[in-house]
Amino acid sequence: MYNYTDFDTAFIKERNAQFRSQVERRIDGSLTEDEFKPLRLMNGLYLQLHAYMLRVAIPYGTLNSRQMHVLADIADKWDKGYGHFTTRQNIQYNWPELRDVPDMLDALGEVQMHAIQTSGNTIRNVTADHFAGAAADEIADPRPVAELIRQWSTDHPEFQFLPRKFKVAVTGSQNDRAVTKAHDIGLRMVERDGATGFEVIVGGGLGRTPMIGKVLRDFLPREDLLPYLEAIVSVYNLLGRRDNKYKARIKITVHENGLEDFGARVEERFALIRPQFGGVDQQMLAGIESDFAAPEFRSAATQDYEDARQHYPAFRSWADTNLSEHRAPGYAIVTISLKAHGATPGDATSAQMRLMADLAKRYGHDELRISHEQNVILPHVHKNDLPSIYSALRAAGLGTANIGLISDIIACPGMDYCALATARSIPIAQEIATRFDELKIEHDVGPLKIKISGCINACGHHHVGHIGILGLDRAGVESYQITLGGDGTENAAIGERAGPGFSADDIIPAIERLVMAYLDLRSEPAETFLDTYRRLGLAPFKAALYPEARANAA
């Protein structure tokens, strides 16, 4: 893991002291809300529907047990005993009081964490594959690069007032678990002639105008990364629309100017600024890489694991669903589900956070990850430790065996918390998970990603859900629109709108009809929902969703 330098520590301290003074001046009336709002947003503090919300960065989703313990302590001391992990690998506290926030930031600073650039029209928290450094399919660990980008972008004077927010994701694997094609810039580490470089994808994004990113460079040498990124963001800063916030993201800039023209401008800018990067960035990267050295994996038999699989069906079910292939023999990647049936997706109590931290410390080389799918990962676990881990997780309500299944739903906070939302997301996710748990067909259905957003901004990634649900306000009533066939992987696709929306009461039965139709339509149990959809198209699913339309047409 990256460790703060003296410069980093001093920077965070100074920044927190500034914000403390700004909060004091807001409270004593020296600052108006108009003056204060941009200052609080620069420090991750929003005012939401019922309360303030503090969004804390977890860069590239990586943290250690001490940091997780402090997140739990903050939840207990200044919030309501829980935190919400988001689709941007952040954690959000939903109930802080204004005068406490400087203390919360100081507590974060003590463990090398902060809330800088988790809001505003700037380069946001850099996200990465949550299996980074552990995945069997990895070309290289993307986190040192993500950390370099974080350092480069933090308080970068040119990029504090971009036309709109700007999101960068990095993956080091061919299997894209970071949704790189739905980011302003997506970076895929690739190899060519034995050298590692990047495929640079630009102009992806969801929101009201969803677009899949386009390849700007199919191979960018490692040493060119920062100047090339700087060239992209500079060109966007110049060309990006500031007259209309809905057309301000880089996806619109690329779309309106064309990839070729945009790329030519980037290359021109890149040629100009490349000489200014004299290699210091590469020296820094080399230093950062040493911080991310792999732990020493032990070589041991996995008999305890095999025995547990054989004798305990519940453990086997969990292991089959929640484990992923590790690059070291005898090891596994554990995904801890924050999606217990009926629970709020992404929420963890302080007790659960402490347990996960302790498990990471004891069994997981002191590493945890947050996934964009709102789960927590123990990236390095020896298989013989899995029975003990499962037992502890299960006792804490964290043993749900549903990763990648229908109840492993991404859901934004929706109108239960978010000031921008137009409908609720959380109760819909809770009801779907509960319903399919009652039906006991979740494992039969197999891999199926449902993603729910409470407004058109698409924080719940509904456009790339196999089944996407978008909550809207239709004449003062919550209405839910379904999209089908979305995909957030390397084969990224935007889902197709199925038809008119459903009321809150009708959406759960509609999803049930959809899934039952899939079970009837699939060619064999191994054919996934997405495969079936791609084979047959929208029509049979639409017929299941809107049986009355078929009856009327008859």
Place this chain on the structure above:
Amino acid sequence: MPRAFTPKVVTANALLEGDVIYQTVSGWSRNLEEAEVLTDEADADLRLIDASQQQELVVGVYLADVDISGAAPKPTHFREDFRARGPSNYAHGKQEVKAHV
């Protein structure tokens, strides 16, 4: 023809806690039931201006429609209903406060 003015309350968030609050005849309350109902547009405009000037207490002041057919004002839109009631997944908002009254 101008639209008829419908009954409203002045609402905002409290500066220190962020709680949803409503303007009463004499100050602010966490309970919609205690809000001052404004049925005259000119009065509503004046009360809105008055509330907006109380920056030391409140943030994001606006007028919200209410239904006054019952004994106490009620929200007419689901967003205001959630603001008055608290989130639906936990009793962590106004539900919690009311449980301790």
